[in-house]
Amino acid sequence: xxxxxxxxxxxxxxxxxxxxxxxxxxxxxxxxxxxxxxxxxxxxxxxxxxxxxxxxxxxxxxxxxxxxxxxxxxxxxxxxxxxxxxxxxxxxxxxxxxxxxxxxxxxxxxxxxxx
Amino acid sequence: xxxxxxxxxxxxxxxxxxxxxxxxxxxxxxxxxxxxxxxxxxxxxxxxxxxxxxxxxxxxxxxxxxxxxxxxxxxxxxxxxxxxxxxxxxxxxxxxxxxxxxxxxxxxxxx
Numbered sequence: 001x002x003x004x005x006x007x008x009x010x011x012x013x014x015x016x017x018x019x020x021x022x023x024x025x026x027x028x029x030x031x032x033x034x035x036x037x038x039x040x041x042x043x044x045x046x047x048x049x050x051x052x053x054x055x056x057x058x059x060x061x062x063x064x065x066x067x068x069x070x071x072x073x074x075x076x077x078x079x080x081x082x083x084x085x086x087x088x089x090x091x092x093x094x095x096x097x098x099x100x101x102x103x104x105x106x107x108x109x110x111x112x113x114x115x
Numbered sequence: 116x117x118x119x120x121x122x123x124x125x126x127x128x129x130x131x132x133x134x135x136x137x138x139x140x141x142x143x144x145x146x147x148x149x150x151x152x153x154x155x156x157x158x159x160x161x162x163x164x165x166x167x168x169x170x171x172x173x174x175x176x177x178x179x180x181x182x183x184x185x186x187x188x189x190x191x192x193x194x195x196x197x198x199x200x201x202x203x204x205x206x207x208x209x210x211x212x213x214x215x216x217x218x219x220x221x222x223x224x225x226x
Binding site: 103 | 123156157159216217
């Protein structure tokens with residue numbers, strides 16, 4: 001099993017450009033998440049999904065959109081990139097959450113720089 | 116006040132030493148607690164859960180103090196391979212995963 005994979009691993013964008021980050025998991029997990037990690041800020045939840053066809057906003061959703069058309073994939077889009085979106089982006093997945101926590105499995109991350 | 120606070124370190128310790136980190140939290144509704152490990156430029160990975168009664172996993176011991184609202188991680192007989200950033204994580208449950216990650220404590224084990 002590959003676990004959680006992310007593409008691309010690195011990307012440099014100019015302000016105003018758009019891009020899509022792809023996350024794929026082969027563990028048949030229901031829950032998927034997109035986080036960003038910035039120095040001194042910890043991991044912050046951007047958007048999450050509790051199942052195919054559903055998405056919801058997290059802590060810092062502005063400037064991002066997501067889609068979960070297939071259970072195994074979770075896409076994160078930046079429509080008009082800004083320098084403030086320079087960050088490391090992590091995708092994660094977990095089994096059904098319910099009222100209890102289930103371990104989140106993370107992808108290797110995407111390092112995005114917006115000039 | 117931040118929901119989760121950790122000393123960023125770095126903690127520089129010699130091989131074989133014992134080192135302990137604390138993590139304080141402000142939301143008394145927090146239900147579950149965890150330590151994740153993140154190697155440099157890598158993704159976070161679950162190290163261990165933290166139970167009220169305390170729990171051990173080899174050289175690692177985790178404890179929870181609900182009255183004082185902190186969790187701790189003790190590492191005995193430190194190895195070079197323990198060098199990493201340790202993230203404190205708490206979950207508030209609630210139907211979906213309301214999870215908060217701390218900013219991490221960096222540990223550097225020195226030969």
